[in-house]
Amino acid sequence: MPANPAPAYRIGTERLILRCWDPADAAALKTSIDESLAHLREWMRWADDEPEPLEAKIERLRGFRGRFDLDQDYVYAIFDPTETIVLGGSGLHTRAGEGAREIGYWIHADHINRGYATETAAALTKVAFAICEMRRVEIHCSPANPASASVPRKLGFVHEGTLRRRGPTKDGVPVDSMIWVMHDDDYPGSPVASATIEAFDAAGKRMPLP
Numbered sequence: 001m002p003a004n005p006a007p008a009y010r011i012g013t014e015r016l017i018l019r020c021w022d023p024a025d026a027a028a029l030k031t032s033i034d035e036s037l038a039h040l041r042e043w044m045r046w047a048d049d050e051p052e053p054l055e056a057k058i059e060r061l062r063g064f065r066g067r068f069d070l071d072q073d074y075v076y077a078i079f080d081p082t083e084t085i086v087l088g089g090s091g092l093h094t095r096a097g098e099g100a101r102e103i104g105y106w107i108h109a110d111h112i113n114r115g116y117a118t119e120t121a122a123a124l125t126k127v128a129f130a131i132c133e134m135r136r137v138e139i140h141c142s143p144a145n146p147a148s149a150s151v152p153r154k155l156g157f158v159h160e161g162t163l164r165r166r167g168p169t170k171d172g173v174p175v176d177s178m179i180w181v182m183h184d185d186d187y188p189g190s191p192v193a194s195a196t197i198e199a200f201d202a203a204g205k206r207m208p209l210p
Contacts, residue, residue, distance in 0.1 A: 156190030
C-alpha cells in the first residue's frame, strides 16, 4: 500500500482533461511530440532522443501506466475536452522524496501561451495536497525559460533557490535549475486552492475534494 493516498487517474479542469496515459494514446502522443520537436529540444532533454518509432511510444506508455498502477510514479496526458488532441504532458513525480511531489510539464508548440501549463500545474498541485496529503510540491525549471518560471510564480509557489549546474545536461553541460516550492500550509491561501477541478479514481468514481 502507498504511504499516501493515490492521486486521481482522471482530472477535469475548465478547459482540459488530465489522465493517466494508455498505450492506445501512442499515435496521438507521437504526433504531438513530432510536431513540437524544435520547441521541446530547447528545454526537454528527453526530446533529444526523439522522434521515436510508434512501437517505442507504445512501450513507453505501457511503462507509464504500469508505474502509475503500482504507485511508483504518476505521469499524465494533457488532452483537449474531446480527448482527441494531445496538448502536452505532465506528472506528479515521486522523485522529490517522501511526502513530496514534483510537477513537470510540456505543451504542444501550437498551444503555448494559452495558460494550459498553469491550469495543469494548478490542478495537479490541488490533487497533491487535497487528495494525496503531500507536505510539499516542487516545480523545477531553467532560469533561461521565463515562460516556464511564470507558472509556479502565478500559482503562489516560492522560489527557494537556483541550483547551479544541477539540472539536465544540455550540449554536454549541466544547466542551472530554479526550485519553486509550495508547502501544505501555503496551499489554503494560494490561487491553487480555488482552482475548479473534478477528480476520478481508477474505477471512474468521483473523488471528494475538501
